[in-house]
Amino acid sequence: MSAKGQVRVFSDYQRDFVESADVVVVGSGPSGAVVAYELAALGRQVVLLEEGPPFTPDDFELDGAFSMARTMREAGLRTTRGTVIPTMQAIALGGGSLVNSAICVRPPEFVFEGWREHFELRQTGRKELDPHFDAVEAFLGIAPTPDEVQGQRNLLFRDGCDALGIDSEPIARNVKGCRGSGECFTGCRARAKQSMDISYVPAAIRSGAKVLTSVQVQEVRAENGRATGVQGQVVEPFTGRRSHRFRIDARAVVLAAGCMATPVILQKSGNLANRSGQVGQNLQFHPGLAVLGVFPDRVHPGFGATQGYQSLHFLREGFKLETLWAPAAVLAVRFPGFGQDLKRRLADVPYSANWDAIASCHRSLGRVRARRGPSMDPILSWHFHPEDVPTVGRALWEIARIFFAAGARKILPGVHGVAEEMHSLEEAEVLRTRAFKATDFVTASNHAFCSTRMHGDPARGVVDELGRSHDLPNLYVVDTGIFPRCSSVNPMLTAMALAHRSSGVIADQV
Amino acid sequence: MPVSWSAIGTLAAVALGAWAVRRVWWGYPPAPPDAKVLSRREIAFLAAAADATYPSGGPVPPSGSEAGVPSYADRYVAAVPPGTGLLMRLLFFLVEHATLAFPAPGRGGRRRFSSLSPDQRGAVLEAWGTSSWFPRRLVFSSLRAILTMGYFADPVVLRALDLAPRAIETPVVEADLLYPPIGAPRDAIRHRPGDLSPIGGAPVGPGAPLHPAYREPAS
Numbered sequence: 001m002s003a004k005g006q007v008r009v010f011s012d013y014q015r016d017f018v019e020s021a022d023v024v025v026v027g028s029g030p031s032g033a034v035v036a037y038e039l040a041a042l043g044r045q046v047v048l049l050e051e052g053p054p055f056t057p058d059d060f061e062l063d064g065a066f067s068m069a070r071t072m073r074e075a076g077l078r079t080t081r082g083t084v085i086p087t088m089q090a091i092a093l094g095g096g097s098l099v100n101s102a103i104c105v106r107p108p109e110f111v112f113e114g115w116r117e118h119f120e121l122r123q124t125g126r127k128e129l130d131p132h133f134d135a136v137e138a139f140l141g142i143a144p145t146p147d148e149v150q151g152q153r154n155l156l157f158r159d160g161c162d163a164l165g166i167d168s169e170p171i172a173r174n175v176k177g178c179r180g181s182g183e184c185f186t187g188c189r190a191r192a193k194q195s196m197d198i199s200y201v202p203a204a205i206r207s208g209a210k211v212l213t214s215v216q217v218q219e220v221r222a223e224n225g226r227a228t229g230v231q232g233q234v235v236e237p238f239t240g241r242r243s244h245r246f247r248i249d250a251r252a253v254v255l256a257a258g259c260m261a262t263p264v265i266l267q268k269s270g271n272l273a274n275r276s277g278q279v280g281q282n283l284q285f286h287p288g289l290a291v292l293g294v295f296p297d298r299v300h301p302g303f304g305a306t307q308g309y310q311s312l313h314f315l316r317e318g319f320k321l322e323t324l325w326a327p328a329a330v331l332a333v334r335f336p337g338f339g340q341d342l343k344r345r346l347a348d349v350p351y352s353a354n355w356d357a358i359a360s361c362h363r364s365l366g367r368v369r370a371r372r373g374p375s376m377d378p379i380l381s382w383h384f385h386p387e388d389v390p391t392v393g394r395a396l397w398e399i400a401r402i403f404f405a406a407g408a409r410k411i412l413p414g415v416h417g418v419a420e421e422m423h424s425l426e427e428a429e430v431l432r433t434r435a436f437k438a439t440d441f442v443t444a445s446n447h448a449f450c451s452t453r454m455h456g457d458p459a460r461g462v463v464d465e466l467g468r469s470h471d472l473p474n475l476y477v478v479d480t481g482i483f484p485r486c487s488s489v490n491p492m493l494t495a496m497a498l499a500h501r502s503s504g505v506i507a508d509q510v
Numbered sequence: 511m512p513v514s515w516s517a518i519g520t521l522a523a524v525a526l527g528a529w530a531v532r533r534v535w536w537g538y539p540p541a542p543p544d545a546k547v548l549s550r551r552e553i554a555f556l557a558a559a560a561d562a563t564y565p566s567g568g569p570v571p572p573s574g575s576e577a578g579v580p581s582y583a584d585r586y587v588a589a590v591p592p593g594t595g596l597l598m599r600l601l602f603f604l605v606e607h608a609t610l611a612f613p614a615p616g617r618g619g620r621r622r623f624s625s626l627s628p629d630q631r632g633a634v635l636e637a638w639g640t641s642s643w644f645p646r647r648l649v650f651s652s653l654r655a656i657l658t659m660g661y662f663a664d665p666v667v668l669r670a671l672d673l674a675p676r677a678i679e680t681p682v683v684e685a686d687l688l689y690p691p692i693g694a695p696r697d698a699i700r701h702r703p704g705d706l707s708p709i710g711g712a713p714v715g716p717g718a719p720l721h722p723a724y725r726e727p728a729s
């Protein structure tokens with residue numbers, strides 16, 4: 001069969017179908033794509049299933065809102081109940097890697113120490129995972145963002161950190177030949193970002209994997225205590241209209257549908273793999289929020305790597321700092337005011353930069369639940385724990401310090417109850433001293449974890465540290481849902497390293 | 511001839527009903543012919559809200575309606591899942607008519623939003639945005655996000671702020687030999703192995719030419 005014949009798109013499905021394989025992998029995001037490639041390269045018959053379509057450069061939308069409507073589930077407008085926090089999940093071949101900013105960070109050892117200490121894990125530390133990090137980084141050509149494509153927006157962050165003695169570094173990304181167009185979130189027209197659809201998935205196909213796109217897995221089939229495959233329906237891109245039914249029989253099932261979809265599949269499969277009662281529980285996020293700073297000179301914020309610089313300096317204190325660019329409309333929501341007052345402020349846009357913080361909020365927990373009826377969209381609830389809220393205020397204060405150290409003439413913190421604009425560090429002091437409420441912040445998070453967490457004790461976790469279900473020996477989960485606790489840094493690389501490790505275990509089994 | 515109380519009551523109810531109909535539904539301009547899903551009332555509300563947020567003039571000249579915000583919102587509501595679109599339309603209805611119950615400051619403040627004076631519209635939006643009640647701020651920020659997304663989709667606005675996308679030559683990579691454009695059959699894959707080209711190139715900077723869709727139209 002030609003390589004082309006091994007990718008099926010929506011127009012290829014004319015009737016119901018049944019197929020079989022050694023391994024069926026559900027979800028083509030970073031984790032699923034790694035498993036599909038590694039197993040195919042080891043000679044296993046692999047079928048990789050993806051609900052979204054493959055996007056070609058012709059399919060990218062430059063407009064941020066319409067891009068999200070096409071590439072994200074629920075048009076990118078999904079929010080949690082409880083503490084309202086927007087959270088997105090991609091629906092595309094390559095999953096979130098198509099529209100993320102390609103940040104790859106190895107968590108420091110202290111993160112894994114926390115995992116091992118609290119979740120009875122023995123083989124999950126930097127020493128054990130570094131070979132897997134190495135393998136993924138080598139495959140994708142992950143490297144620090146070079147200065148030539150940083151742009152002023154990123155370099156000013158470095159300058160501010162340097163002035164204060166705060167450690168910072170160029171962000172390592174799965175990017176080759178970046179041109180600094182700042183378009184990571186709407187799809188890389190320069191084809192520089194090594195998203196899964198142009199890296200691991202083609203490699204998996206070359207190694208013999210079959211890739212079926214526009215197929216929605218609705219159930220994991222199981223018999224006599226073993227997973228026997230999956231079933232679902234073909235779905236039309238963008239409308240989600242369902243048509244032909246399919247079934248894939250397999251000797252092992254790997255769920256990589258994402259932290260918010262995998263629990264729903266298990267719940268819709270008769271509450272499968274849930275003797276622990278932990279499926280869908282323990283949902284964690286990295287709540288993130290941005291501060292806008294305005295400089296005396298033009299920054300040209302639209303140019304430069306989408307997220308090119310970061311600081312891990314405050315990681316032990318619970319937050320990571322980064323530079324940020326997003327479609328202009330998304331960031332412009334930050335400008336306060338109305339009418340001519342707002343118009344005057346818009347004149348600051350070419351002089352502005354956005355820097356953000358993501359917070360580690362171990363105490364703030366939520367749930368993922370399946371809806372009644374046929375919908376596979378989750379019901380998400382999450383509550384910002386009062387003890388986690390001060391971390392966000394502290395992070396805002398540090399961003400303010402860096403902005404003023406870098407020469408900003410004002411900042412717009414975007415926090416309810418404080419001044420819309422602050423012109424000095426003294427004015428910004430309130431960010432450090434005020435007792436904020438969760439609803440004072442406009443936070444969002446696309447880093448989601450722990451909904452099918454790993455735990456050494458089968459009564460307290462869904463999978464073991466190799467991603468293997470405690471209940472069904474040939475069912476694996478490899479997405480960020482298996483993190484026992486948030487990773488404190490951007491999770492993609494960790495998820496891929498864990499998936500890389502699981503691949504070896506799965507290969508031994510089939 | 512004596513007038514019965516029931517007749518007076520009926521007349522009062524009819525008058526009140528007529529007042530309500532006039533205030534709520536009457537007197538909207540017709541919708542543009544290319545409107546996809548929004549009604550003329552919703553389009554009029556969006557134009558009023560967009561112009562209150564982004565009036566004409568200043569460093570970025572177009573007003574919200576000149577930038578095509580109502581038409582953008584119409585296309586956007588059509589593009590999102592139906593349930594989400596319905597919520598957005600409820601949001602428009604809520605803000606448009608909330609001033610009938612909670613009037614805007616000043617004379618004639620008990621009118622629907624789109625019938626208020628520009629100053630009153632600004633005051634109403636500011637009250638939503640600065641409310642101490644979080645759900646009210648949430649409603650406002652949702653509306654403002656839609657208006658802002660529409661405003662920042664306008665090429666004139668993006669050019670004025672130096673944010674218009676630049677032209678980028680898209681190289682052909684291995685994946686382009688595998689996938690057709692969405693909705694097309696696999697026969698629509700137009701690239702062959704001989705088309706593969708290297709990725710990379712000079713950084714895109716402020717001097718780079720604009721993407722064709724964002725260039726100033728030739729006069």
